[in-house]
Amino acid sequence: MAKEECELEFEDFLPSMAERLGPTGLIEELCKGFRLLMDAEKGVITLESLKQNAAGMLGLTELGEEEAVEMLREGDLDGDGTLDQMEFCILMFRLSPELMEGSSWMLEEVMGKEMVGLLLDITNKKM
Secondary structure (H helix, E strand, O other), X not given: OOOOOOOOOXXXXXXXXXXXXXXXXXXXXXXXXXXXXXXXXXXXXXXXHHHHXXXXXXXXXXXXXXXXXXXXXXXXXXXXXXXXXXXXXXXXXXXXXXXXXXXXXXXXXXXXXXXXXXXXXXXXXXX
């Protein structure tokens, strides 16, 4: 029997959130999302905290082990197996093609040009 792939439905709300909240507001909301998913003791998103908090707090009961592992792998820029707040925010931008296309100005407004250049370099190396 062939293995069926389970795909989560994803509706990209980040562009409309960015438009409504502005750059600083969007980053603040992403940071709130990070805090919902993180392991409170470790201060990072771990596989366990992602699975537990995504189901419990966000109602994402369809998030399976494979999807959680893939999300961590995709966002883990420093190779430690977890997501810190910056990695989480970068991942959210990368998962939003529309926002990624026009995000430079937004990130520059919030973090400054030097930090944006560093983030884009890191992101491009990971891709």
